[in-house]
Amino acid sequence: MSEFRYCKLKKEWILFAPERLRRPADLNNKKDIHPSVLIHHSCPFDAGKEEFTPNEIARVSQNGKWKCRVVPNLYNALSIDVQAGSSRDSFFEKCSGFGAHEVVIETPSHKRQIWDYDYNNFANYFAIIQERVINLQKDNRFAYLSVFKNQGENAGASMEHSHSQILALPFIPKKIKEEIEYKKEYYKEHKRALLDDLVYEEIQYNKNIVAQNSEFIIYCPYASEFAFEVKIVSKKKLSSLKEFNKSDLSALCDIVDDFFKLYHKALGEVPFNMIIKNAPYENYNDKTKEYYRFNIEIKPRIYKQAGFELDTDISINVVLPENASKIYKESK
Numbered sequence: 001m002s003e004f005r006y007c008k009l010k011k012e013w014i015l016f017a018p019e020r021l022r023r024p025a026d027l028n029n030k031k032d033i034h035p036s037v038l039i040h041h042s043c044p045f046d047a048g049k050e051e052f053t054p055n056e057i058a059r060v061s062q063n064g065k066w067k068c069r070v071v072p073n074l075y076n077a078l079s080i081d082v083q084a085g086s087s088r089d090s091f092f093e094k095c096s097g098f099g100a101h102e103v104v105i106e107t108p109s110h111k112r113q114i115w116d117y118d119y120n121n122f123a124n125y126f127a128i129i130q131e132r133v134i135n136l137q138k139d140n141r142f143a144y145l146s147v148f149k150n151q152g153e154n155a156g157a158s159m160e161h162s163h164s165q166i167l168a169l170p171f172i173p174k175k176i177k178e179e180i181e182y183k184k185e186y187y188k189e190h191k192r193a194l195l196d197d198l199v200y201e202e203i204q205y206n207k208n209i210v211a212q213n214s215e216f217i218i219y220c221p222y223a224s225e226f227a228f229e230v231k232i233v234s235k236k237k238l239s240s241l242k243e244f245n246k247s248d249l250s251a252l253c254d255i256v257d258d259f260f261k262l263y264h265k266a267l268g269e270v271p272f273n274m275i276i277k278n279a280p281y282e283n284y285n286d287k288t289k290e291y292y293r294f295n296i297e298i299k300p301r302i303y304k305q306a307g308f309e310l311d312t313d314i315s316i317n318v319v320l321p322e323n324a325s326k327i328y329k330e331s332k
């Protein structure tokens, strides 16, 4: 069973999930075949292998065939079957591993990667994530939803088959809480969302923009942490996927689809982390969209972060965003 332990030094929770360690070995022992064979011939995410995944939570189908599925993570770091709550442990404090951990199987095809997707693939992908954002909120024990994709081994992926993950937490992580507080304060003072102002400034600065359409903008942030990092931000007052109507979703799919084509042309099959940022569930109300703006962060993992970053939280980025955006644009 997993558990959160409170670090009194950093004032934040650490998630211990020893079960996750058993992932590859477990699969290996059970099937008694080499992991590489397993990956290529016996992937549980492929069409026709549905029986190898736990009970399906959601699916998008077309012509009677599934295009996108959500299933519980078999090697879950959090579980909805345990009681939520914290307790003392001698000098320390811990919290049960209550939460949800789901996998979004983005395509029935084993080889198709995100840069091979067409508009329709993205439409199915964002539709199913929107469905999860809406439905997980019905459980009022969840405070925050983390939605992300690890692409490639260097970005932390353990399965080749294209997938994303959704983790629902019973609290808002410290880093996110601080960010929300700052955004609220900024709104109080300026009556505008912080990210709306940053987008305005990037447009005026005009060196980092990669692309934009009527509803979204994509740019390499002036102070990017990672080389070739981009941020996709809603230009409309949207704070979460659950507020998106059909045309908002369609504009999002257009820009993400175009971007991944550029990404592949400019960088090749470079690993990355993609984080889909929605306003937290906790304290969500009509005012949220005044200060919180829906956005997506894509962080390529070309160069490794190391000791200096761990000590200081200062990132060393070897590519200036104005050069990164130029290289993306020249790939059009």
Ligand SMILES: [Zn+2]
Binding pocket: 043, 044, 045, 046, 109, 110, 111, 161
């Ligand atoms: Zn597969």
